[in-house]
Amino acid sequence: MRGTGTIYKRCGCRDPRTGRQLGSLCPDLHRRGHGSWYLAMPRHAAVDDHRSRLRRGGYRTRVEAERALRRLRDPNFAHQGGLLTTGQWLQRWYDIVEPRLRPSTARGYRQHLEQYLVPLLGRELLCELTNDTVQQAFSTIVRRHQDMRRPVSAGTLRRVHATLRAALNHAVRSGLLVTNPARRLDLPRAPRPHPVVWTDSRVAEWRRTGEHPPVAVWTPTQTAAFLAYASDHRLYALYHLYALRGLRRGEGAGLRWSDFDAAGRTLTVARQLQQRENGRLEVCPVKTRAGERTIALDRNTIHVLNTHRSQQRKEKLAAGICWNESDYIFTDAYGRPLRPDYIGHVFQDMVRRSGLPPVRLHDLRHGAASLALTGGSDLKVVQAQLGHSTIMTTADTYTSVLPETAHLSAEATARVVIDAARKLSRGIRYQSTPRRRRAKGRQGVSPKSGMRSSA
Numbered sequence: 037m038r039g040t041g042t043i044y045k046r047c048g049c050r051d052p053r054t055g056r057q058l059g060s061l062c063p064d065l066h067r068r069g070h071g072s073w074y075l076a077m078p079r080h081a082a083v084d085d086h087r088s089r090l091r092r093g094g095y096r097t098r099v100e101a102e103r104a105l106r107r108l109r110d111p112n113f114a115h116q117g118g119l120l121t122t123g124q125w126l127q128r129w130y131d132i133v134e135p136r137l138r139p140s141t142a143r144g145y146r147q148h149l150e151q152y153l154v155p156l157l158g159r160e161l162l163c164e165l166t167n168d169t170v171q172q173a174f175s176t177i178v179r180r181h182q183d184m185r186r187p188v189s190a191g192t193l194r195r196v197h198a199t200l201r202a203a204l205n206h207a208v209r210s211g212l213l214v215t216n217p218a219r220r221l222d223l224p225r226a227p228r229p230h231p232v233v234w235t236d237s238r239v240a241e242w243r244r245t246g247e248h249p250p251v252a253v254w255t256p257t258q259t260a261a262f263l264a265y266a267s268d269h270r271l272y273a274l275y276h277l278y279a280l281r282g283l284r285r286g287e288g289a290g291l292r293w294s295d296f297d298a299a300g301r302t303l304t305v306a307r308q309l310q311q312r313e314n315g316r317l318e319v320c321p322v323k324t325r326a327g328e329r330t331i332a333l334d335r336n337t338i339h340v341l342n343t344h345r346s347q348q349r350k351e352k353l354a355a356g357i358c359w360n361e362s363d364y365i366f367t368d369a370y371g372r373p374l375r376p377d378y379i380g381h382v383f384q385d386m387v388r389r390s391g392l393p394p395v396r397l398h399d400l401r402h403g404a405a406s407l408a409l410t411g412g413s414d415l416k417v418v419q420a421q422l423g424h425s426t427i428m429t430t431a432d433t434y435t436s437v438l439p440e441t442a443h444l445s446a447e448a449t450a451r452v453v454i455d456a457a458r459k460l461s462r463g464i465r466y467q468s469t470p471r472r473r474r475a476k477g478r479q480g481v482s483p484k485s486g487m488r489s490s491a
Contacts, residue, residue: 041077041105041329043098077108090119092161112178120212123158125437127202138320139310140286152177157179157200162207165217172201174221190224191357196311197223198355231402234258234393242393252395255437256410256462261402265390273344274366277303278397280403281331282422285376286310287322291365298338303331305423327423379486405430 046059047070064070074093090108095101108119108447134142156173157165159288174193181188183383197218231251232238238245240442242248254262259279267274272287283291295304306328310320323326344365351369352359360371367373384398388422401422419430 038254040109042077042099043073043075043105045071045073045098046093047071072096074097075101075105075108077105089240092164120162121158122160122162123154125162125207125212126153129206132206133202138317141314143313145199148196153198153200153203154480161416162212165213166203167217167220170218174223193223197221231399231406234395239393248394251402252393252399253406254392254395254399256407258392259407262387263394264392267388269382269386270347271366271368271379271382273340274379275386275400276337276398278339278383278404279405280337280407281333282401282408284308284327284401284423286320286321286378287327289366289374289376289379290319291366293361293365294363296341296365298342301333301335301338301439303333304329305329309373309376311377315375317373317375319390322423324423324425326425331421331425417488429431 044060045065047057047062047065049062049064051058063069073095073354075092081416092104092108097102100316130145130149134145137145143235153173156176157170160169174197174269177193177196178188201216203211207213208216216455231253232249233253233255234242235255238249262273263276263279263475265273269275277283277288277291278285279368280304281303283305287305289309290307291303291305295306297303305322308322310318312318335348348365348367352371355370358370360367362371364371364373364374380397387394405422407420408421409415413421414428415427419427422430424430441478
């Protein structure tokens with residue numbers, strides 16, 4: 037079969053002296069059930085791959101290996117992408133969809149491909165990909181992270197699975213697969229994140245051990261302390277908006293002065309800035325249709341933004357002809373819009389320097405929702421402020437009960453009982469059923485019969 041493929045048998049036995057695998061030289065290969073059957077054939081028909089030979093193995097019988105070799109030699113099979121590896125297809129799929137993706141989504145897909153999917157599944161023929169093979173790959177991800185003592189989260193596994201599922205769905209639509217082998221996997225559940233509040237006891241534990249929850253929210257006092265620390269920073273107004281109005285990171289970067297209505301005390305969120313892998317900034321729509329919203333501003337925030345505008349005008353005069361007229365509210369010293377990653381790095385640096393317990397920039401969004409509820413805002417108002425499509429997202433994910441809110445609720449509950457007790461103390465009683473009074477008989481008359489008694 038030279039030039040068209042060969043079939044051979046080998047095993048994993050090792051030479052006791054050298055420790056090397058015996059492979060096809062094992063003397064026990066003639067025994068039934070010992071070793072597995074393999075095939076090898078030229079790769080000249082493989083798409084975008086000019087390595088000399090294609091090798092497949094693990095077939096239980098020679099008949100299975102011969103059947104697989106005949107299929108691989110079929111010109112129609114090769115023409116339809118039969119020799120396409122999973123790695124080649126993943127790269128082809130990414131090149132097709134990348135221009136249509138948001139920059140953040142594209143970066144996530146690329147990371148999943150490079151870190152997990154291509155190393156674990158890239159050499160598998162796309163046509164031979166099975167549910168068991170995909171399941172083993174995800175089990176390997178979990179095991180490797182455990183070996184590194186950095187357990188992978190259920191959410192990360194779900195996102196990697198979503199990337200693979202999207203790529204293989206595209207292969208199904210293209211006629212390269214009949215069904216999606218990643219459709220049904222046994223993955224750990226990813227619970228909805230619920231932020232926890234940095235109470236005094238949690239802060240003490242963090243200072244003692246360095247451990248902190250993945251999603252945490254500052255108390256109102258801690259938020260005020262951060263804003264006081266950041267008050268002299270040139271981007272203070274931006275972090276003020278994040279903390280009090282709950283903007284997404286890209287939404288804050290994409291704000292323009294035309295979105296700010298000082299007289300009407302509103303701020304319109306109409307776009308966001310995202311960053312491509314090559315570093316280029318791109319103006320994108322907001323995350324959802326509900327994300328296009330107009331936010332009410334308090335008088336103090338109006339003052340903060342006006343102060344920021346005055347400072348920006350001074351920077352424009354200092355920059356002279358080097359100033360970039362972009363109309364963005366938050367820029368660098370030359371008027372150029374800010375990269376969202378830079379905004380996050382500056383925030384983390386300020387948090388470390390302030391000595392406050394750690395939170396992510398996105399956690400300020402959780403905190404803004406909780407602060408609004410503590411201030412008495414209706415849940416529907418908070419939903420509109422954050423730009424959520426449904427109120428369930430606001431209630432289940434982005435709000436956490438601050439201690440002040442919990443205490444107010446506890447006091448209100450206790451007040452109901454206290455008020456009831458005060459009514460009792462004023463003499464209001466539940467009247468019990470009166471006992472039947474025994475009738476007094478008239479003189480000379482029996483109380484029971486009513487007959488006059490004898491003298």
